[in-house]
Amino acid sequence: xxxKRFWAMGLAVVMTFSIAMxxxxxxDDGQTVGEAQEQTNxxxxxxxxxxxxxxxxxxxxxPQTLDPQQMWGQPDIMVENMFMEGLMRFGKDDSxxxxxxxxxYSYDEATNTYTFELRDDAKWEDGTTVTAEDFFFAWRMGIxxxxxxxxxxxxxxxxxxxYAAYDKASFLAEKDAAFANxxxxxxxxxIEAMTEAELEEYKTIKDELWANVKxxxxxxxxxxxxxxxxxxxxxxTAFAVYAPVKEDFYNEQAAANKYGIEAEGLLANGxxxxxxxxxxxxxxxxxxxxxxxxxxxxxxxxNLKIVNEVETRTNLLKTGALDGSAIQSKDVPDFExxxxxxxxxxxxxxxxxxxxxxxxxxxxxxxxxxxxxNIRKALMYAMDRTSFVExxxxxxxxxxxxxxxxxxxxxxxxxxxxxxxxxEDNNKEKAKEFLNGGLKELGMSELPALDMLIGDSDIDQKxxxxxxxxxxxxxxxxxxxxxxWGERLTRLQNGEFAMSAAGWGPDYPDAMTFLELFExxxxxxxxxxxxxxxxxxIQAAKVEEDPAKRIQYMYDAEKLIIExxxxxxxxxxxxxxxxxxxxxxxxxxxxxxxxxxxxTDIDMAAKEADKK
Amino acid sequence: MLKYIxxxxxxxxxxxxxxxxxxxxxxxxxxxxxxxxxxxxPEVRQALRVKYGLDKPVPEQYVIYMKNLLKGDLGTSIKxxxxxxxxxIAESFPKSFALGWRALVxxxxxxxxxxxxxxxxxxxxxxxLSIIIAIVGVSIPSIILGPILAYFFGVKLGWFPxxxxxxxxxxxxxxxxxxxxxxxxxxxxxRTTTLEVLGQDYISTAKAKGLSKLQIVLRHxxxxxxxxxxxxxxxxxxxxxxxxxxxxKIFAVAGLGEYFVSTITEQDYPMIMGITIFYAALIIxxxxxxxxxxxxxxxxxxxxxxxxK
Numbered sequence: 009x010x011x012k013r014f015w016a017m018g019l020a021v022v023m024t025f026s027i028a029m030x031x032x033x034x035x036d037d038g039q040t041v042g043e044a045q046e047q048t049n050x051x052x053x054x055x056x057x058x059x060x061x062x063x064x065x066x067x068x069x070x071p072q073t074l075d076p077q078q079m080w081g082q083p084d085i086m087v088e089n090m091f092m093e094g095l096m097r098f099g100k101d102d103s104x105x106x107x108x109x110x111x112x113y114s115y116d117e118a119t120n121t122y123t124f125e126l127r128d129d130a131k132w133e134d135g136t137t138v139t140a141e142d143f144f145f146a147w148r149m150g151i152x153x154x155x156x157x158x159x160x161x162x163x164x165x166x167x168x169x170x171y172a173a174y175d176k177a178s179f180l181a182e183k184d185a186a187f188a189n190x191x192x193x194x195x196x197x198x199i200e201a202m203t204e205a206e207l208e209e210y211k212t213i214k215d216e217l218w219a220n221v222k223x224x225x226x227x228x229x230x231x232x233x234x235x236x237x238x239x240x241x242x243x244x245t246a247f248a249v250y251a252p253v254k255e256d257f258y259n260e261q262a263a264a265n266k267y268g269i270e271a272e273g274l275l276a277n278g279x280x281x282x283x284x285x286x287x288x289x290x291x292x293x294x295x296x297x298x299x300x301x302x303x304x305x306x307x308x309x310x311n312l313k314i315v316n317e318v319e320t321r322t323n324l325l326k327t328g329a330l331d332g333s334a335i336q337s338k339d340v341p342d343f344e345x346x347x348x349x350x351x352x353x354x355x356x357x358x359x360x361x362x363x364x365x366x367x368x369x370x371x372x373x374x375x376x377x378x379x380x381x382n383i384r385k386a387l388m389y390a391m392d393r394t395s396f397v398e399x400x401x402x403x404x405x406x407x408x409x410x411x412x413x414x415x416x417x418x419x420x421x422x423x424x425x426x427x428x429x430x431x432e433d434n435n436k437e438k439a440k441e442f443l444n445g446g447l448k449e450l451g452m453s454e455l456p457a458l459d460m461l462i463g464d465s466d467i468d469q470k471x472x473x474x475x476x477x478x479x480x481x482x483x484x485x486x487x488x489x490x491x492x493w494g495e496r497l498t499r500l501q502n503g504e505f506a507m508s509a510a511g512w513g514p515d516y517p518d519a520m521t522f523l524e525l526f527e528x529x530x531x532x533x534x535x536x537x538x539x540x541x542x543x544x545x546i547q548a549a550k551v552e553e554d555p556a557k558r559i560q561y562m563y564d565a566e567k568l569i570i571e572x573x574x575x576x577x578x579x580x581x582x583x584x585x586x587x588x589x590x591x592x593x594x595x596x597x598x599x600x601x602x603x604x605x606x607x608t609d610i611d612m613a614a615k616e617a618d619k620k
Numbered sequence: 621m622l623k624y625i626x627x628x629x630x631x632x633x634x635x636x637x638x639x640x641x642x643x644x645x646x647x648x649x650x651x652x653x654x655x656x657x658x659x660x661x662p663e664v665r666q667a668l669r670v671k672y673g674l675d676k677p678v679p680e681q682y683v684i685y686m687k688n689l690l691k692g693d694l695g696t697s698i699k700x701x702x703x704x705x706x707x708x709i710a711e712s713f714p715k716s717f718a719l720g721w722r723a724l725v726x727x728x729x730x731x732x733x734x735x736x737x738x739x740x741x742x743x744x745x746x747x748x749l750s751i752i753i754a755i756v757g758v759s760i761p762s763i764i765l766g767p768i769l770a771y772f773f774g775v776k777l778g779w780f781p782x783x784x785x786x787x788x789x790x791x792x793x794x795x796x797x798x799x800x801x802x803x804x805x806x807x808x809x810x811r812t813t814t815l816e817v818l819g820q821d822y823i824s825t826a827k828a829k830g831l832s833k834l835q836i837v838l839r840h841x842x843x844x845x846x847x848x849x850x851x852x853x854x855x856x857x858x859x860x861x862x863x864x865x866x867x868x869k870i871f872a873v874a875g876l877g878e879y880f881v882s883t884i885t886e887q888d889y890p891m892i893m894g895i896t897i898f899y900a901a902l903i904i905x906x907x908x909x910x911x912x913x914x915x916x917x918x919x920x921x922x923x924x925x926x927x928x929k
Binding site for chain 1: 650651652653656657658659660661662663664667668670675699700701702703704708711712715767770771774775778781782783869870871872874878885887
């Protein structure tokens with residue numbers, strides 16, 4: 009048996025090696041060839057191409073649902089942005105907006121009201137007009153179904169919060185004082201046993217509450233009164249949960265159990281419509297002829313093949329079956345090589361932040377060691393993030409603050425405004441000082457080993473091992489505990505941890521989506537950090553109407569996170585994309601629809617030449 | 621015979637019940653529930669738990685599930701809200717099946733030929749060659765073989781598409797990858813059994829009767845040597861047609877294989893149950909079919925007429 013294995017391994021090594029060799033030898037002297045190619049490409053774009061413009065791209069997984077209100081992840085939102093359109097659309101950069109169903113909006117500061125002017129040529133794919141009622145129906149349904157992102161409606165629109173909060177239990181509690189004293193089981197039994205008359209009455213109250221929600225349709229405008237100061241509110245209207253739904257279509261398709269889960273159950277009002285959806289296999293979208301801005305949409309057909317494996321995607325890219333792809337961190341050095349890019353007819357990589365921060369959570373409630381700020385700071389300063397992004401997570405950025413690089417701030421990016429680096433990377437001396445300070449406070453001569461929960465993937469392991477080695481250098485032993493997420497969460501909830509690897513990406517384009525994580529009441533405050541001073545800053549920012557003052561509270565909050573080492577930042581993740589030279593105008597974003605072909609054009613003649 | 625089949629079917633249902641009950645218990649023993657995504661607010665999680673009946677005590681959930689199962693209702697997926705488990709299986713199984721039966725044909729045809737050739741050329745070059753192929757097939761896992769085939773024949777030579785699309789030709793590489801280890805197993809087994817049969821007295825008798833070598837192999841050797849192969853064919857068939865997560869990922873096949881792993885990590889309870897029951901039923905069925913086939917193939921069992929059991 010052992011011999012067999014040895015044999016096979018030898019063979020495998022030889023085979024992989026020979027493949028690697030052939031891979032290298034064919035990429036000689038690519039630079040000049042590439043330049044020449046670029047020249048011809050430019051000439052070709054002038055030539056008219058008669059046929060359809062077809063874009064071949066991929067999705068990294070099957071969307072969970074394409075019901076705009078119910079979705080909360082990628083690639084669902086990316087596809088939604090192709091066939092749907094809200095009041096506004098995501099713009100070319102992270103904070104800008106483009107007109108959508110609304111031509112634009114105005115804001116009345118005195119009443120905190122936004123007025124969106126609807127265009128009359130905004131149509132559904134069946135040719136009917138998109139109306140204000142379509143939006144209201146969608147928003148109400150989003151709240152009624154407790155959709156994951158319905159808080160983006162309920163927390164912002166005046167009256168919507170009250171509407172969302174009032175449920176059958178509140179109804180019964182009002183009717184009958186004894187209801188409040190029932191056990192949870194009795195309560196749900198009582199709710200299930202509600203009589204028809206009661207349900208009718210409940211519905212009437214709900215309708216009244218909905219009538220109080222401050223959304224008004226008036227002469228082809230929608231007026232929305234916002235309950236909290238949120239300068240970024242118009243951006244939210246570009247998110248899937250704010251997309252319109254045509255009630256008739258919804259009722260019909262929901263009855264057939266197809267709404268949002270089959271191609272037939274999707275009604276487009278965006279630039280493309282879904283004509284084929286073979287689950288886990290592929291999508292075919294074609295240009296929506298009823299889309300108001302169709303003259304400015306260049307791509308006629310989008311084929312999306314569902315491919316999980318990065319290697320498989322790379323193969324498809326190499327054979328010309330894809331017009332572009334994301335590049336995994338470990339392949340970044342390969343694709344930085346101009347010769348390789350030219351050989352594959354690819355443009356230079358797009359590198360950008362996907363607005364994810366990875367960091368370490370501490371147990372702030374049930375562990376005297378990690379409750380000590382000096383110990384946390386010792387861990388923070390001991391880490392060498394620079395060598396980490398050079399050797400382990402190639403292409404990512406060291407995180408020396410909390411809000412990711414290039415995330416929008418007030419005028420510039422949040423990082424530019426609040427300082428690019430809030431602490432020093434890899435200062436072992438300082439780390440040791442903090443460690444000694446912490447040990448003194450704890451009355452210990454040596455720190456016991458700390459347990460750090462991490463994910464169960466190879467990558468999680470590799471990341472953690474690097475920092476584990478850094479901590480070892482200053483004399484802190486950290487044991488890594490790899491666990492699947494469900495189990496990790498149980499241990500986080502039970503306080504059975506000292507440290508835990510964590511990550512977060514934004515839900516909306518405002519730094520609050522990161523900073524509110526450490527508010528004492530936040531459900532994702534896994535370490536249960538509880539600092540009244542911090543809570544005060546967050547609350548102040550949430551009610552402050554002056555944008556400048558509001559963001560100042562957030563700057564202070566972020567500084568406090570670092571000063572107190574509430575968490576320890578590891579790195580900001582970057583994503584890397586490359587597209588064929590004949591593709592132009594692809595927009596890659598960090599929040600919302602992450603890949604957008606709205607402005608994309610393809611030189612089909614060059615594409616066909618490339619395939620040969 | 622009919623009575624025997626009926627008895628076996630009854631047993632099959634009992635087995636399925638035991639398997640589904642065990643799966644149900646194990647699945648609920650996993651820490652936490654499907655709604656652990658930090659992006660879901662607590663209210664949303666609670667609403668989802670209520671929607672899927674996970675707020676009820678586990679024994680009650682079991683009773684509800686079993687009642688629905690008897691009605692043939694496998695429930696709806698949690699990961700893909702609204703999509704019924706039956707639909708998901710019905711949609712993805714044909715794609716795994718398309719690869720699986722091709723892999724089985726490749727494995728059986730080439731496995732048998734290789735095995736017989738090796739045995740007939742015992743300890744000669746052809747024997748060693750077939751041993752090498754078998755060792756390579758068994759010891760190189762599909763996670764290595766697949767990418768090598770995809771890269772070499774797909775990317776470098778460009779003979780085949782690197783992922784499965786609507787064309788027949790695109791099924792070749794994944795089927796071959798899927799077939800390799802079974803092919804190797806079959807050829808080794810066939811070599812051994814053929815050698816054994818070749819040493820039997822009745823082969824000497826056949827030789828003495830003056831039958832040609834080809835006639836001996838076709839009429840006497842193959843028939844007897846193939847019996848053990850048929851035994852493993854049932855489970856092998858079930859395993860191949862239900863797909864492999866590795867092959868399906870490498871060649872981007874929208875098959876069933878991936879669900880065996882992903883549904884568990886996602887704790888998609890109805891999907892875990894549905895897939896397990898489906899796979900178990902397939903295995904039980906294919907073993908049953910093989911047992912019945914025995915009676916037709918093995919002359920000794922045919923004489924006794926009762927399937928020998």
